[in-house]
Amino acid sequence: MRAFTLSLVVLVWCALVRPAAGVTFLEVMGAPHTRHPYLARVMPVGPASAYFNPGMLVEDPNTVLIGPFVHYERLRVRLDPRPPEADVPRVFLQALDAPGGEALTAHSTTLPTADLPRPRRGQDVSRAVFCVGQGTSTQVIPGRLAVGLYLLLVGDAFHPQEARFADEREQAFSNRLGYELYGERLSAVAFAFGLAGRPLEWLTLGAGISLGFASEVRVAGYYPNEESPEDLQLRTTSSLNIRLQPQFSVSVAPLEGLSVSVTLHLPYANVTRGRGDFLIRASDGGAEGSRAHDMELAARHGDLPWRVGLGAAYVRAPGSGFGFGVGAQAVIAQWSKYRDRAGERPRGWSETVTLAAGGELLWRAHAWAVNLQWVPSPVPAQTGRTNYVDSPRLGFSLGWESRFQVGPIQLLAGVNLSAQALLPVSTTKSPEAAYPVRDELPDTAVGLDGAPLPEAVGLQTNNPGYPGYSSSGWLLGFGATLRVLF
Numbered sequence: 001m002r003a004f005t006l007s008l009v010v011l012v013w014c015a016l017v018r019p020a021a022g023v024t025f026l027e028v029m030g031a032p033h034t035r036h037p038y039l040a041r042v043m044p045v046g047p048a049s050a051y052f053n054p055g056m057l058v059e060d061p062n063t064v065l066i067g068p069f070v071h072y073e074r075l076r077v078r079l080d081p082r083p084p085e086a087d088v089p090r091v092f093l094q095a096l097d098a099p100g101g102e103a104l105t106a107h108s109t110t111l112p113t114a115d116l117p118r119p120r121r122g123q124d125v126s127r128a129v130f131c132v133g134q135g136t137s138t139q140v141i142p143g144r145l146a147v148g149l150y151l152l153l154v155g156d157a158f159h160p161q162e163a164r165f166a167d168e169r170e171q172a173f174s175n176r177l178g179y180e181l182y183g184e185r186l187s188a189v190a191f192a193f194g195l196a197g198r199p200l201e202w203l204t205l206g207a208g209i210s211l212g213f214a215s216e217v218r219v220a221g222y223y224p225n226e227e228s229p230e231d232l233q234l235r236t237t238s239s240l241n242i243r244l245q246p247q248f249s250v251s252v253a254p255l256e257g258l259s260v261s262v263t264l265h266l267p268y269a270n271v272t273r274g275r276g277d278f279l280i281r282a283s284d285g286g287a288e289g290s291r292a293h294d295m296e297l298a299a300r301h302g303d304l305p306w307r308v309g310l311g312a313a314y315v316r317a318p319g320s321g322f323g324f325g326v327g328a329q330a331v332i333a334q335w336s337k338y339r340d341r342a343g344e345r346p347r348g349w350s351e352t353v354t355l356a357a358g359g360e361l362l363w364r365a366h367a368w369a370v371n372l373q374w375v376p377s378p379v380p381a382q383t384g385r386t387n388y389v390d391s392p393r394l395g396f397s398l399g400w401e402s403r404f405q406v407g408p409i410q411l412l413a414g415v416n417l418s419a420q421a422l423l424p425v426s427t428t429k430s431p432e433a434a435y436p437v438r439d440e441l442p443d444t445a446v447g448l449d450g451a452p453l454p455e456a457v458g459l460q461t462n463n464p465g466y467p468g469y470s471s472s473g474w475l476l477g478f479g480a481t482l483r484v485l486f
Contacts, residue, residue, distance in 0.1 A: 023192070023210050023245075023268060024185040024302045025071075025131075025154050026051055029418065032152070033067030033133050033479035035369035035399025037418050038356040041249075041263050042311035042327045046483060047135025050148040050194030053263050053309075055206030055249040057146040057196035060137045062486045063412075067133035069479035071154070073186060077122035077177045077389055080428070080468040087113035088460050113462055116171055120464050123178040123389075129154060129187065131479075144198050152190040163299050164341050166386045168437070168463040175464050179422075179471065180340065180379070180388045185302050186475075192247075204259075206249035210268065211242060212302075217274040243271075257316055261329075263309035269339070272299040300343050305334040315362075323362035325369075330355055335378030346388060347435065348380040358397075365403040372396055373420070384433030387465035391422035391472065401481065412483040422473035429466050437461050 030037030031052060034045040040052035047065050049056035088110055137148035162184045164170060194208035218237040245268045251261040311329025331354040339345050358371035373395035379388045401414030429437050439460060 023051060023190045024181075024304060025152065025187075026190050027304060027307075028182070028186060029071065029420075029475065029477055030371075030373075030395075030397075032069040032071075032131065032418075032477060033065075033414075033416065033481045035360065035367060035401050035414060035416055036327070036358060036371055037397050037399075037416065037477075038371040038373040038395055039311070039313070039327045039329055039358050041309040041331065042259070042261050042313040042329045043325070046481075047137045047148045047150040048133070049137070049196075049206075050135070050150045050208050051190070051192035051210060051247065053206060053249045053251070053261055054148070054194030054208040054247065055196045055204040055251045055261070057137050057148040057194050057206065058139070058143065058198050058204055060139075060146065060148070062138050063136065064484045064486075065133065065135040065150075065481070066483075067135075067479060067481045069131040069133060069477060071129045071131055071186065072476040072478075073125065073127050073129070073182065073473070074476075075123055075125045075179050075182060075422070075471075075473040077124075077179065077469055077471045079120065079122045079177065079464075080470075082120065082467065086461060086466065088462055089113075110168075110462055111171065116175055116462065117173075118175045121176045122469060123176065125178075125183070133479075146196045148194045148196075150190075150192045150194075154187050154189055162301075162341065166340055166342075166346070166388050168385065168461065170387075170464055171462040177387050177389055177464055177469055179473070180390055182473075182475075194247075202253045204249075204251040204253075206251075208247045210245045210247065212245050212268055212270050216241075217272065219274065219276045221276065221278040222280075258312065258314045260312045261309070263307075265304070265307040265309075267306055267337070268302065268304040270301045271343075272301070274299075299341055300339050301341060303339050305337050307334075308332045315360075318362040318364060321363070324360065325362065326357075326359040328355075328357040333378070338378065340388070346379075346386060349378045349388075350380070352376045352378045356395075367399075367401045367414075369399040369401075370397065371399075371418075375420075377425075382427045382465065383430040384435040385437055385463065386435070387463070387469070389425075389469070389471050391425045393420045393422055393475070395420040403485070410485040412481065412485060414481040416477075416479050416481070418475075418477040420475040422471070422475070424470060424472040426468070426470045427465070428468035429463075437463050437466050 031040035031045040031048040034048060036043040036045055040048060044056045044059040046060055046063060049060065089112060131152060131154045133152045135150040137146060139146050192208055192210045194206060196204060196206045198204045216239050220235045222233045224231050245266055247265045249261060249263045251259050253259050309329055309331045311327065313325065313327035315325035316323045333352050335349045335352055338349050354375045356371060356373040358369060360367050360369035375393040377390045377392045379390040382388055397416060397418035399414060399416035401412060403410065403412050
């Protein structure tokens with residue numbers, strides 16, 4: 001009990017000093033520093049069960065965990081060559097009601113291609129991030145009631161966020177493409193608390209919470225001179241509020257060594273809302289203001305939908321010789337409700353079923369395990385306006401763990417390696433798409449001399465994904481485990 005109390009104080013202190021910001025890393029990489037990263041919803045994985053399957057904590061001995069882990073990410077998005085005739089000219093007129101018309105720049109939100117603030121570009125990212133997992137699990141009533149805490153620190157930024165539009169609006173900002181579900185989503189810190197109870201010998205119940213955040217930013221601005229925007233004065237007010245996201249599990253054991261589990265994780269997101277109120281001093285000395293409700297910002301980061309896990313595992317204890325274990329799980333995710341970084345709901349995203357299976361060999365105090373995983377993409381073919389870059393994933397992992405005694409202390413140590421290939425995907429924009437890339441230079445456009453522009457000009461667009469792109473990548477992980485058992 002003293003060890004549990006000490007671990008609890010340390011973990012709570014760490015959580016308060018550097019709060020958790022997300023669990024997207026766990027959903028993508030699985031349970032790091034365990035021998036079953038992709039089967040954590042059906043296999044005991046120590047304190048990390050507090051997130052994946054809280055009921056499994058009742059199977060875990062009293063333990064304190066420290067687990068270093070290196071995550072390597074290789075993401076590539078290559079853009080197809082852009083035809084020169086697709087550029088939006090700097091100077092052109094649009095015929096409206098009369099020959100000659102008026103300047104198109106006064107009636108369109110697009111920018112001339114040559115005047116974009118940044119060149120069109122894809123993504124080529126290679127980065128390695130050091131992570132540390134800490135946790136504790138305790139049998140309050142051995143075999144009947146257990147609790148667990150798990151904290152994963154990822155990288156050196158506790159709550160990174162990257163806002164990005166997934167269509168032609170991004171031309172005015174980064175003007176680039178990047179993977180939608182990775183990047184800064186894999187740098188957020190995770191924290192989970194779990195409680196497990198076994199009211200009957202064949203029934204185990206679990207419940208837990210993960211921490212998320214809702215932040216709010218208010219900006220007030222004052223232009224002392226409307227003709228000198230560089231003199232803008234700003235005042236900001238911000239707040240960061242904790243949100244609790246629950247998870248639940250139910251496991252039954254119809255036969256000795258066999259367990260069947262159902263898990264439920266509710267939707268999760270870190271939400272940022274902002275409001276602005278700008279006051280402008282006009283040249284005549286008067287003032288005109290824009291009301292706060294006229295300038296609102298809503299952004300979401302690390303959005304995860306409803307997830308339901310179904311799976312089973314069978315473990316035959318080694319006794320005096322060899323033993324083995326096998327497991328399989330399916331995770332259903334409601335990606336059709338996903339909201340992107342701009343807080344918008346994409347069209348056409350579909351539900352997915354992630355499949356994983358694996359096994360282990362047990363001999364005395366040693367265990368060797370292998371996992372396989374298939375993760376389909378929820379993103380439809382991006383032949384139209386949007387550029388949600390994503391790929392199906394194929395995962396593989398190897399792990400080894402061993403128990404040994406050091407004086408009066410019993411330790412469990414291990415190493416694990418995981419690799420996920422983001423399969424290559426090629427995308428070509430099509431005018432037949434349901435929501436195609438729009439023609440930013442209509443057929444009625446004419447030059448400054450009033451003559452129609454050549455028909456060869458064709459489709460004009462500054463959408464960074466036009467005319468197409470290809471994507472691929474790797475997610476690698478190498479970790480170690482050290483657990484003190486008591």
